[in-house]
Amino acid sequence: MSVMxxxxxxxxxSAIASETAKCFAKEGADLFLVDLNLDRLNTVKNDILVTGxxxxxxxxxxxxxxxxxxxxxxxxxxxxxxxxxALLIAHGTLPSQEKLNQNPKDIVREFNINGLSVISLASxxxxxxxxxxxxxxxxxxxxxxDRGRQSNYIYGSAKGSISIFMSGLRNRLSKSGVNVLTIKxxxxxxxxxxxxxxxxxxxxxxxVGELIFKxxxxxxxxxxxxxxxxxxxxxxxxxxxxxxxKLSL
Amino acid sequence: xxxxxxxxxxxxPKIKPKDAKRVFWINEFPNLEEIEGNILPxxxxxxxxxxxxNENGTLIDLSGLNKFISxxxxxxxxxxxxxxxxxxxxxxxxxRGWFLSVTPGTKFITVGGAIGNDVHGKNHHKMGTxxxxxxxxxxxxxxxxxxxxxxxxxxxxxxxTIGGLGLTGIxxxxxxxxxxxxxxxxxxxxxxxxxxxxxxEINEASDKDYDYSVSWVDCSAGGNNLGRGLYTRGNHASxxxxxxxxxPKPGLIPFPFDAPFINNLSVIAFCMLYYNKQFTxxxxxxxxxxxxxxxxxxxxxxxxxxxxxxxxxxxxxVPFGNDEYTVNTILREVVKSGMSSFLxxxxxxxxxxxxxxxxxxxxxxxxxxxxxxxxxKTLKELAKLDEIVKFAGGILYPAKDARMSGKDFFDxxxxxxxxxxxxxPKFSSSFWRRVNSN
Ligand SMILES: Cc1cc2nc3c(=O)[nH]c(=O)nc-3n(C[C@H](O)[C@H](O)[C@H](O)COP(=O)(O)OP(=O)(O)OC[C@H]3O[C@@H](n4cnc5c(N)ncnc54)[C@H](O)[C@@H]3O)c2cc1C
Ligand SMILES: NC(=O)c1ccc[n+]([C@@H]2O[C@H](COP(=O)([O-])OP(=O)(O)OC[C@H]3O[C@@H](n4cnc5c(N)ncnc54)[C@H](OP(=O)(O)O)[C@@H]3O)[C@@H](O)[C@H]2O)c1
Numbered sequence: 001m002s003v004m005x006x007x008x009x010x011x012x013x014s015a016i017a018s019e020t021a022k023c024f025a026k027e028g029a030d031l032f033l034v035d036l037n038l039d040r041l042n043t044v045k046n047d048i049l050v051t052g053x054x055x056x057x058x059x060x061x062x063x064x065x066x067x068x069x070x071x072x073x074x075x076x077x078x079x080x081x082x083x084x085x086a087l088l089i090a091h092g093t094l095p096s097q098e099k100l101n102q103n104p105k106d107i108v109r110e111f112n113i114n115g116l117s118v119i120s121l122a123s124x125x126x127x128x129x130x131x132x133x134x135x136x137x138x139x140x141x142x143x144x145x146d147r148g149r150q151s152n153y154i155y156g157s158a159k160g161s162i163s164i165f166m167s168g169l170r171n172r173l174s175k176s177g178v179n180v181l182t183i184k185x186x187x188x189x190x191x192x193x194x195x196x197x198x199x200x201x202x203x204x205x206x207x208v209g210e211l212i213f214k215x216x217x218x219x220x221x222x223x224x225x226x227x228x229x230x231x232x233x234x235x236x237x238x239x240x241x242x243x244x245x246k247l248s249l
Numbered sequence: 250x251x252x253x254x255x256x257x258x259x260x261x262p263k264i265k266p267k268d269a270k271r272v273f274w275i276n277e278f279p280n281l282e283e284i285e286g287n288i289l290p291x292x293x294x295x296x297x298x299x300x301x302x303n304e305n306g307t308l309i310d311l312s313g314l315n316k317f318i319s320x321x322x323x324x325x326x327x328x329x330x331x332x333x334x335x336x337x338x339x340x341x342x343x344x345r346g347w348f349l350s351v352t353p354g355t356k357f358i359t360v361g362g363a364i365g366n367d368v369h370g371k372n373h374h375k376m377g378t379x380x381x382x383x384x385x386x387x388x389x390x391x392x393x394x395x396x397x398x399x400x401x402x403x404x405x406x407x408x409x410t411i412g413g414l415g416l417t418g419i420x421x422x423x424x425x426x427x428x429x430x431x432x433x434x435x436x437x438x439x440x441x442x443x444x445x446x447x448x449x450e451i452n453e454a455s456d457k458d459y460d461y462s463v464s465w466v467d468c469s470a471g472g473n474n475l476g477r478g479l480y481t482r483g484n485h486a487s488x489x490x491x492x493x494x495x496x497p498k499p500g501l502i503p504f505p506f507d508a509p510f511i512n513n514l515s516v517i518a519f520c521m522l523y524y525n526k527q528f529t530x531x532x533x534x535x536x537x538x539x540x541x542x543x544x545x546x547x548x549x550x551x552x553x554x555x556x557x558x559x560x561x562x563x564x565x566x567v568p569f570g571n572d573e574y575t576v577n578t579i580l581r582e583v584v585k586s587g588m589s590s591f592l593x594x595x596x597x598x599x600x601x602x603x604x605x606x607x608x609x610x611x612x613x614x615x616x617x618x619x620x621x622x623x624x625x626k627t628l629k630e631l632a633k634l635d636e637i638v639k640f641a642g643g644i645l646y647p648a649k650d651a652r653m654s655g656k657d658f659f660d661x662x663x664x665x666x667x668x669x670x671x672x673x674p675k676f677s678s679s680f681w682r683r684v685n686s687n
Contacts, residue, residue, distance in 0.1 A: 040274055050317035050327075195251075
């Protein structure tokens with residue numbers, strides 16, 4: 001279990017990451033929270049303070065696709081917080097695959113949000129942590145990134161790109177003692193999935209947020225959240241392509 | 250949007266809204282005026298009947314509005330968004346020494362829902378209703394205005410909204426007092442009684458010394474055993490006085506499928522076992538707040554045990570005086586019908602008055618019992634009970650109702666004639682249309 005006292009979170013207003021933030025704050029960590037909307041961030045900040053954080057909490061509105069700003073933002077967080085112990089990247093969108101099929105020009109934007117911005121942010125942070133020789137870089141990928149399905153393969157391929165990137169980064173940073181954690185949630189009941197019919201496989205953001213917190217502290221490499229998805233995805237990944245392509249998934 | 254999940258706890262009546270809008274951010278409500286047709290706030294649908302339903306209308310689902318806003322460590326004053334659940338409050342605050350001032354028999358309800366029905370719990374005789382501890386809330390009306398309501402500010406709207414069945418507007422956040430608690434545990438005593446008369450005797454001897462009390466009544470037993478049951482009473486357990494056990498691990502058992510497990514046979518078997526599980530007259534134990542307040546919450550979705558047709562709960566309060574006679578008459582009728590289930594509870598309400606205009610609790614004795622829905626037969630049976638309740642000057646609880654007549658509702662709640670002034674013109678519910686049409 002590593003000590004994590006200074007945490008930066010992208011997508012901090014997300015249902016999932018805001019729960020993870022609460023867990024860290026309850027333990028006495030200071031937080032630097034980034035998301036698109038400042039009003040939402042302040043709502044999240046109050047929630048964290050009431051539920052037990054006596055922490056210092058900085059909030060910052062920032063669009064993750066502002067690639068030019070990545071380096072400065074991370075540096076200013078490091079400066080404001082007097083260093084960083086962990087970075088969690090959790091922002092994302094779930095575009096309608098059908099709409100993207102009709103308007104392929106929107107694919108670039110979706111890929112930038114869900115794939116490239118994460119890769120870029122983690123890369124800037126990696127240089128800092130590599131030098132520091134400790135810490136944790138965690139990013140939320142998805143079970144959707146384990147295999148392409150017709151219902152959401154743009155989202156899925158962007159998430160898949162994160163998984164592969166993180167695997168490479170882990171390989172690079174393992175010798176520096178930096179933990180690189182790929183998080184793969186299954187279905188979670190959040191604003192992102194509000195329009196989808198719910199079933200027993202759905203987990204609450206509280207539960208998933210807490211599992212992420214635990215995974216970050218334990219130094220895991222890959223965390224399916226909840227854990228049963230590891231088995232589900234193992235099976236899905238091993239269905240032969242000839243059969244898989246005919247399934248309506 | 251998946252609309253199937255927007256049912257009520259009794260799963261009767263089977264009606265659907267035409268749309269539901271889930272709100273996640275307190276400052277980002279949809280424009281209510283632009284929604285076609287009428288609207289109704291919805292918490293977690295733990296009301297039994299149709300007061301949280303809006304057939305062919307739109308539900309505004311507030312369960313995503315789940316952030317805390319502020320807490321005063323000295324006074325216990327908590328402010329949170331309306332969709333925060335009582336379960337979440339307990340999770341965060343019991344470890345810090347604070348408990349809900351009032352809680353119903355399930356913790357999976359929202360703060361907005363607790364106010365909308367002005368819910369009561371096992372400590373009504375000491376603490377009144379949930380609404381008694383509310384200091385203020387913000388009410389969003391369909392014209393977009395947000396009004397602070399408190400006993401001092403917009404006090405009529407404050408009263409109308411507490412127990413106001415969601416008809417006066419949407420509570421966006423509320424502020425209320427928690428009460429100090431010495432631990433997560435309760436010192437509980439369970440006493441067997443053989444009749445309603447004995448229940449009253451035990452109750453009289455308990456009310457002063459015990460903060461919490463409720464009784465389970467065996468509704469399968471007639472004759473000499475009529476009105477037998479278990480009286481449970483308790484107080485917060487302080488580590489100073491008791492050896493407290495370790496905290497239990499959390500976990501829910503989901504109820505897996507729709508199956509009519511509850512039939513006459515299983516009810517009788519359950520009641521026999523439950524009544525006789527306790528050999529001695531009196532048993533004492535130290536229990537965690539979960540089994541103490543929320544034994545039913547342990548099985549997620551237990552309402553499915555009644556099968557696809559769903560069930561009704563019948564809850565009334567009759568004033569002290571003829572109460573023993575009334576309760577006996579009703580129990581006799583219920584046992585004779587053979588239609589009720591094992592969930593029958595009896596409790597006395599105290600005389601702490603709620604600020605709520607349409608609040609249900611009032612001094613007297615309240616009985617709640619479940620009936621699986623068997624069509625006309627069930628409705629006829631309940632209509633019989635209505636007559637007994639009315640004769641005794643009693644009233645029914647809208648939060649549990651799917652069938653009382655409009656005339657009865659307005660007779661039970663004459664304040665409703667004043668209440669209508671505060672209804673938001675855009676708001677309505679299946680319950681409200683029903684009691685205004687028959
Ligand atoms: C197992 C079990 C035990 C129970 N025990 C008790 C008990 O002991 N005592 C008791 O009093 N009740 C009890 N109940 C009933 C339950 O506590 C109430 O029906 C409660 O109001 C349900 O809250 P909810 O959040 O699910 O709200 P819903 O059922 O969704 O809504 C309840 C009402 O409040 C309105 N409402 C919801 N949110 C808002 C808001 N934000 N603003 C304005 N109006 C709103 C709705 O329109 C509706 O009229 C029990 C229920 C169950 C299932
Ligand atoms: N919910 C699931 O079932 C599920 C499953 C697997 C993985 N995930 C992943 O888990 C993470 C959290 O998801 P969630 O369900 O909790 O989602 P959520 O509550 O919808 O939160 C997503 C957050 O990301 C923000 N965001 C979107 N675009 C952004 C941008 N360009 N720059 C900065 N922030 C941006 C959103 O802001 P706005 O709302 O203001 O746009 C929102 O606050 C996401 O990465 C998601 O892909 C979710």
